Amino acid sequence: MPLTQKNLLGMRGLSREGILAIFMAADENRRLLDTDHKKKDTLKGKTLLNVFYENSTRTRISFELAGKCLGATVVNMTAPSSSVQKGENLVDTAKNLDAMAADVMVIRHHSSGVPHILSRHLKAAVVNAGDGMHEHPTQALLDMYTILKEKGGFDGLRVAILGDIEHSRVARSNLLGLSTMGARVVIAAPATLLPRDIHKMGCEVTCDMKAAVREADVVMTLRIQHERQNVGLFPSVNEYAQQFGLGSELLSYAKPDALVMHPGPINRGVELMSEVADGVQSVILEQVTNGVAIRMGVLELLCGVR
Amino acid sequence: MPLTQKNLLGMRGLSREGILAIFMAADENRRLLDTDHKKKDTLKGKTLLNVFYENSTRTRISFELAGKCLGATVVNMTAPSSSVQKGENLVDTAKNLDAMAADVMVIRHHSSGVPHILSRHLKAAVVNAGDGMHEHPTQALLDMYTILKEKGGFDGLRVAILGDIEHSRVARSNLLGLSTMGARVVIAAPATLLPRDIHKMGCEVTCDMKAAVREADVVMTLRIQHERQNVGLFPSVNEYAQQFGLGSELLSYAKPDALVMHPGPINRGVELMSEVADGVQSVILEQVTNGVAIRMGVLELLCGVR
Amino acid sequence: MPLTQKNLLGMRGLSREGILAIFMAADENRRLLDTDHKKKDTLKGKTLLNVFYENSTRTRISFELAGKCLGATVVNMTAPSSSVQKGENLVDTAKNLDAMAADVMVIRHHSSGVPHILSRHLKAAVVNAGDGMHEHPTQALLDMYTILKEKGGFDGLRVAILGDIEHSRVARSNLLGLSTMGARVVIAAPATLLPRDIHKMGCEVTCDMKAAVREADVVMTLRIQHERQNVGLFPSVNEYAQQFGLGSELLSYAKPDALVMHPGPINRGVELMSEVADGVQSVILEQVTNGVAIRMGVLELLCGVR
Structure with missing residues (x-):
């Protein structure tokens, strides 16, 4: 089942069939990653450029490993060493x-919409690896794939997403993808971190963390960024932790077998307490491994080798 | 036809036969890059070190891709992470x-002559990837190769090189190479950016941009570096653009089918206007693709695999 | 002969048999590096992560080349681009x-003990690539392998290690390894750069450089770090050079065929004079080549492919 699109710019517009095609490709690649020989040749002769204008160890490495394990020719470009400094414009x-001779360009940029704009000028397929506060589709896909593997499906599943929704491309992409797959999403955040009109995206919205977590099958917490701290959005990291952080008491409102997820990197003791991060319900490291498998699948589908 | 030298340090001393050997190798590699399977094994088991003391996204990536598409083992070293900081001398x-166990070392350095000095101490073949204001031979080769592909030959061709000649290793290397191949080169720049004695290199020299461009088959503009701005070489970027920038009016003095070239990165609106950069006569992106092919050819020839 | 341990954290605890197994693996790989085809497939499908929290051009490149020449999938992570900046803890x-899906993680960190701590949390094999002032086992192994190749054995060999012992993980690892193999080690340094209790490690200790070098089969000098200069450990770099630097006069006290070694990068004219660094007794560049071979051997043994 091929992906009927040239680029992966976001979860918006990605059909249920497209998502399932990616999950099927991820399945095979996850099995490969679990062996002693993590290498295929499906992308041999294809060129993958990782173009990162914003630092991201884990996402860059995840894509780099995905490409290399598929036999692609992989080259990294990071902003500090780039022509940006020489005043060249982004499109050039x-x-x-x-x-x-690039076949795929994986693009991370601090401004929303950059991968979309660039995709209109490029022959290569574009993968959005996170653009500003907009989308981060492979993160949503790996989150959803992890849920699927653990829960067996999405129908009627209640997924609570907690934290800084306003600034989160991860929340936005998950909300879009999970809705497409039939899950019920509830968004919970301090009022200052809730985007206006978020309810129009088809989710339940609340500022009551307990109400959000109640009866949830999945509880996903989002990273709180320290730079948000002194701009009046919340009083302090400590108070955020007390009122909105996910500890075992708050988690007890969810179903007993609810999954705990986090896109990383974690601020321990802030949005997520260690007892929960390291607890039996946590699938955080599983998300990481699935991330490589999902990206392998996306690359294969975009390169048309499936 | 092998290259009868161990290193590629500059266009100076590179014979017509050597240049043609590189073009033949580039031809085959350009055809490979135009396919869906951009990979050979001709350099498998060879080790290529990219040693960049000066930032250059496009040149580093071009060499890295060239090496990897040939199957070489490629490792990058950039100055900020290097032993330079620990006080080790360059030769050590x-x-x-x-x-x-390096087979080829590609060296970019901000000081003229560094690749030459190092080559005397190394077993590995050295490729000069740009040294100070001296030479940048693979840039000249890719420029010349692009001209050859578009124009079919060099005999009697009139090539105008416009801009900051004084500080340009690209101009110097092109002037040497184009002269070897039988083209007529005219150099045009503000008087402050013309090297003394440049006419001794066998080219026409003028400060009159229109005279330079008149009847040209190729018009190559050079990047003006912003750091030159406040040292009295020209009044301002705006005035430089007005008097010396290549727009459609100045280009109209050239032959109707004249090629427009630029080594990149472009300062749009300064040395090159967008209507020309993006116009039908521009072969700027063709230069970029040919750059990978030329570097593949150079690496193969220096490694003796042809 | 396999290595009966999962990680290589230090020379402490590494048996004579383990060391010999690594030397045997290095032998075969050194022969490969001396050919025109420096590539095997023994680690194809294995994933090697180079995790460098401290800059080190030569060690990182040496491991990267080792992994790539064995066909492994190699990915680099350096601290400045890492999640460190985002406040994530080291273990996470x-x-x-x-x-x-990492198989091996090569870890360099400025704090002693970090690779040991991390190894307790990881599925991947850990190689200590230098931790603070503690150990640097692959450096000691390449030093010892170079001695073995030049001298044929260790029994009764007198090895003088000169310089900043206090801050040197290289000295510590060599002392442990050379003792295991039956060499006699003499440590010589200014009194301020000698660790208290160093004699308990089973070596001779002196502040008299001539006494140390006398009748030595091997003279190994250590890098003096400039940042030690103004903290009262020695008067100045110049005086250090005069009193403790290895020049031809001091070297004349050693056996006529004594080897001169240095882990690099060298401060010429400080701990090592150029006449000795570049003299016939110097095996410093041989150490570098052997370093790649040793690391190839270590990687193969830890991955169980021998």
Whole structure:
């Protein structure tokens, strides 16, 4: 089942069939990653450029490993060493990289919409690896794939997403994807971190963390970024932790077998307490391994090798 | 037809036969890059070190892709992470890298002559990837190869090179190479950016941009570096653009089918106007793709696999 | 002969048999590095992560080349681009990388003990690539392997280690390994750079450089770090050079065929004079090549492919 699109720019517009095609490809690749020989040749002769204008160890490494395990030729470009400093505009830089015979360009940028804009100028397939506060589709796909593997399906599943929704591309992509797959999503955050009109995206919205977590099958917490701290959105990291952090008491409102998820990196003791992060319900490291498998699947589908 | 030299340090001393050997190798590699399977094994088991003391996204990536598409083992070293900081001298660093079983070392350095000096101490073949204001031979080769592909030959061709000649290793290497191949080169720049004695290199020299461009088959503009701005070489970027930038009006003096070239990154609206950069005569992105092919050819020839 | 341990954290605890197994593996790999085809497939399908929290060009490149020449999938992570900046703790970062299907993690960190701590949390094999002032086992192994190749054995060999012993993980690892193999080690340093209780490690200790070098079969000098200069440990770099630097006069006290070694990068004119560094007794560049071979051997043994 091929992906009927050239790029993966977001979960918006990705059909149920497209998502399932990616999950099927991830399945096979996850099995490969669990063996002693994590290498295929399906992308041999394809060129993958990782273009990161924003630092991200785990996402860059995850895509790099995905590409290399598939036999692709992988090259990294990070902003500090780039022509950005020389005053070249973004589209020119991208078109130059494109002209170096790129097949796929994985793009992370601090501004929302950059991968979309660039995709209109490039021959290479574009994968959005996180753009500003907009989307991060492979993160949502790996989250959803992890839920699928643990819960067996999405129908009627109640997924609570807690934390800084306003600034989270992860929340936005998950909300779109989970809705497509038939899960019920409840969003919970301090009022200052809730985007206006978020309820129009088809989810339940609350500022009551307990109400959100109650009867949840999945509880996903989001990273609180320290730089949000002194701009009046919440009083302090400590108070955030007390009122909105996920500890065992708050988790007890969820179903007993609820999954605990986090996109990482975790601020322990802030949005997530260690007893929960390291507890039996946590699938956080499973998310990480699935991330490589999902990205392998996405790359294969975009390159048309499935 | 092999290259009868161990290193590629500059266009100076590179014979017509050597240049043609590189073009033949590039031809085959360009065809490979145009396919869906951009991978050969001609350099499998060879070790390529990219040693960049000066930032250059596009040149580093171009060499990295060239090496990897040929199956070589490629490792990057950039100055900020290097032993430079620990006070080790340049020759010792290079000899150390050389001793790690390197076959080719691609060296970019902000000081003229560094690749030449290092080559005397190394077993590995050295490729000069740009040294100070001196030479940048693979850039000249990719420029010349692009001209050859578009124009079919060099005999009697009139090539105008416009801009900051004084500080340009690209101009110097092109001037040497184009002269070897029988083209007529005219150099045009503000008087403050013309090297004294440049006419001794066998080219026409003028400060009149229109005279330079008139009847040209190729118009190559050079990047103006912002850091030159406040040292009295020209009044301002705006005035430079007005008087010396290549727009459609200035281009109209050239032959109707003249090629527009630029080594990148472009300062749009300064040395090159967007209507020309993106116009039908522009072969700027073609230069980029040919750059990978040329570097593949150079690496193969220096490794003796042709 | 396999290595009966999962990790290589230090020379402490590494048996004579373990060391010999590594030397045997290095032998075969050194022969490979001396050919024109420096590539095997023994680690194909294995994933190697180079995790460097401290800059080190040569060690990182040496491990990267070792892994790539064995066909492994190699990915680098360096601290400045890491999640460290985002406040993630060290163990979480490592567990995340581990979860990306890593087989081996090569870890360099400025704090002593970090690889040991991390190894307790990881599925991947851990190689200590230098931790604070503690150990640097692959450096000691490559030093010892170089001695073995030049001298044929260790029994009764007198090895003088000169310089900043106090801060040197290289000295500590060599002392442990050389003692295991039956060499006699003499440590010589200014009194301020000698660790208290160093004699308990089974070596001769002196502040008299000539006494140390006398009748030595091997003279190993250590790098003096400039940052030690103004904290009262020695008067100045110049005086250090005069009193403790290895020049031809001091070397004349050693056996005529004594080897001169240095782990690099060298401060020429400080701990080592150029006439000795570049003299016939110097095996410094041989150490570098052997370093790649040793690391290839260690990686193969830890991955169980021998």
